[in-house]
Amino acid sequence: MLESLQRHDGWLQERNPVVKLLVLFGVIAVMLFVNDPWTPLFMVGLAGLLLRLLGAVPFKTFLMYLAPFSLFALSFLWIHTFFPGERGETVLFTLGPMTIARENVMTGLAFGMRAMVFASWSLLFIMTTEPSKLMLSLIQHLRLPARYGYGIMAAYRFLPILQEELRTIRAAHRIRGLGESGGIRGKWNEIKRYAIPLLAGAIRKADRVAIAMESKGFDDSRDRVFYREIRFTVHDVLYGLLMFALLAAVLYFK
């Protein structure tokens, strides 16, 4: 699902990963200075619209990814309403000994919406950026040493293998009579029993891969050429400038 979105031939998908990363951090930084609920609402809508128009991501998909997160965002509403630093003056209603003030509800709403902005712009980044493109871009444009970039990418490939391994370990334990046990304590023991063999297997694999890479000269001792060059074009400059102009405007008009 995510992968097919990332591979889609859209304008956002083609933008330089480092530029998109900078925009994401720019959005987070600017939102720290915004304390009303309406600006964030605009930013969430903008992320959805950009994804739809320039990334061919349907609104439905965008909202589907955002939905579980909104539960977390909503928690700010009740936390700020029930445990404010200072109670607001416009009392809406009382709930037992607790007075609910309009100001506090609005603050909660503002911070909940702020969290939604972070999530929606993170989605804009994740849904349009292939992981390997991001790594290559970090190596090519941010001068991340190649041994880090390729080392991490190699280890990232272990994930599906580790999943398979977990199944094997489970089956091996079960055939020796160590079945799934109930209760929190039983679950905890189970996790402990699986974690060590799984991690040990990951380390063994890493060991072998590292030796193979070193024997092929995968260190930073020479100038590297790339099979896949990540581009940095006028469009990227344009995208970055436009987004930062927008963020400056948000900061000015908030």
Add this chain to the structure above:
Amino acid sequence: MANNPMSGHPKHSRGQQRAPRIGLYDIVVMAAISIVFGVLYLLWIFFGQFVQAMLGPVAWGILAGMWVLAPIICAYIIRKPGIALIAELIAAGTEVLAGSVNAGVVMLLGLTQGLGAELAFALFRYRNYRLPVLMLAGILGMFANFITIYFVYGYDHLSTLIVTFQLVAMLISGAVMGGWGGKAIADALGRTGVLNRFALGKELREESGNHGLS
């Protein structure tokens, strides 16, 4: 116990001078560990967000120590400057690559928590990796997390009492889950023999060797 007598890459034992370089070998092993924890973190985030939504920020604080396991375990195993920070960045990066909905904040937290944990090891000049230092790393990592979310999610608008309770819960969780739990996991891993090339593996072997003699 499979104690592999063949020790160390020649390349790595040579580089043990003032500031040992983090080589490809360290990076791939550290990445493998951090990636496993990155996936675990991602599951823990779902759980944590659910807990926060239902029970509030203090309950969330009790769970938070989980997020400093990767830097503490990797630093304790490899024992070189910079490992804690890089391990936490890789773990955060894994969450992003796996499609975390909150990628931006996750990366920010990875950076600040990594820096916090790293600070603890730097304070002891990267020479002391005993339990109290690991627990300090957990505490500082959690403190850095707290400072980050304090600004990111506007905790200055919240009741001081709640925020203080949350901070205390987080610090305890960092020390216990992160420091003590991290050491327990790494020691158990060391006993399997897969870490024999690393500082921790060597230390564990020396200990068992001494016991054999006395």
